[in-house]
Amino acid sequence: MIPNPLRLGFPVKVVGNPALKSNDTRRSQSNPHLRVSLTYLDEIFDYLVKHDIRMYRMSSDLAPYATHPDMPQFHSMVQDSAADLAAIGKKARSLDLRLSFHPSQFIVLNSPDPGLIRKSVADLVSQAEMLDLMELGPEAVLVVHVGGVYDDKLAARQRWIDTWPTLPEPVRRRLVLENDDLRFSCADVLHIHEHTGVRLIFDHQHFWCLNPEMLDLRETVSKMLASWPSHVRPKIHFSSPRTELRQLTRKNRKTGKNETVNVSPVWTGHADFVNPFEFTTFMRVAEGLEFDVMLEAKSKDLALVRLRPDLLRYAPDVAARFGLSANQQQSFEAEEAGLMEQEA
Incomplete structure (x- = not known):
């Protein structure tokens, strides 16, 4: 097994155990609380370790209503839970778990509305x-997108750059920026990085889905990974497009009756599982580059559990980069079968 192998992770929902x-x-009205969420998170940590998964994206709603402008009774929730956060953070570090947040699509830092930016910053600060408070290292990040175009993409991009120096230090220290599939390409976020230093x-x-500048894949990955400091391992997102006929x-406008119609795939949609051949091709293109991989497949942990034996079967060279070895093949296959049966 290689030292410090690359990690595979998944976001939020545990599909393999719906009870979590x-x-x-x-x-x-029921007074939800961060402390309750942390008890759930503690159970998820146990699940992750049981299945040897060392990277996880926490729910952006971990602290319910903590920044809601009309519910001040929840505003002290995070500070009130400082001891609990320290405890769960200590457990995460002892288990060598890499954690992150991906705030919702309502977090927008390039809006022409200052009020929306203030609300967004409040969520990021929280x-x-x-x-x-969990005492996590710089690898624990807040992932955001650039935001909306607002009829002028260049102006919208510049507003993100202008907002950056106004952000509180803890936010700038944790914030990372992701290319998206409809509005802001890798070229756009690289431009923003050049003017801000954001990872x-x-x-x-x-x-x-969005590369109008026709950038080269490996060169682009290399440039984006280089935005991270040398002592922090970068991470990337990977998913396969959904291909099924929908x-x-x-309602038929002429007859007023409901009818079933066939609809082609939307390539921005995520597949339930990761196509191992796409993943292998990408990892070979990115040979020699170091990064952890957050899988954004719709079946979450089940996709990760399935990908590991697929890599061992079809691409042992790629599997080795994630610390996987041939003697784990049968156990991985049994693990996947057990989780699929449990979910069914």
Whole structure:
């Protein structure tokens, strides 16, 4: 096994054990709390270790209503949970878990509305505070997108750059910027990095959906990884596009009756699992580069558990980079079968 192998991770929901909750989802009337979410997170950590998964994206709703402008009764939640956050952070470090947040699409730092930016910053401050109270290292990040175009892409991009120096230090220290699939390409986020120093997240599927500048894949990955300091391992996002034919029920405008229609795939959609041949091709293109991989497949942990034996079967050279060895093949296959049966 190679020293310090690359990690595979997944976001938020544990599909392989539906009994595990990612956060306290109770309505405000029931007084949900971060402490409750942390008890759920503790159970997820045990699940991760059981299945030898060392990277996980926590729910962005871990602290419910903590920044809601009309609910001040929740605003002290994070500080009130400082001891609990320290304890769960200590467990994460002892288990060698890499953790992160990916705030929701409502977090926008390039809006022409200063009020929306203030609300967005409040959420980022809260999540950065949680990572700090957990005493996690610089690899624990807040992943955001550039935001909206607002009818002028260049102006919108510049507003993100202008907002950067106004962000509180804990946010700037934790924030990383991801290329997206519809608005801001790798070239755009590289431009923003040049003017701010913000670290970048390369998203493989987004790269193929939006690359009008026709950038080279390996060169782009290399540049985005180089935005990270040398003592912190970068990470990337990987997912395969959903290819299935979809059947939707729509109302016929002429007859007024519902009918079933066939709809082609939308290539920005994520597949349930990771295509091992796409993944292998990418990893070979990126040979010699070091980064952890957050899998954004819709089946979450099941996709990760399936990918490991696939790599051993089809690409042992790639499997070795993640610390996987041939003598684990049968155990990985049995693990996947067990989780699939449990989910069914």
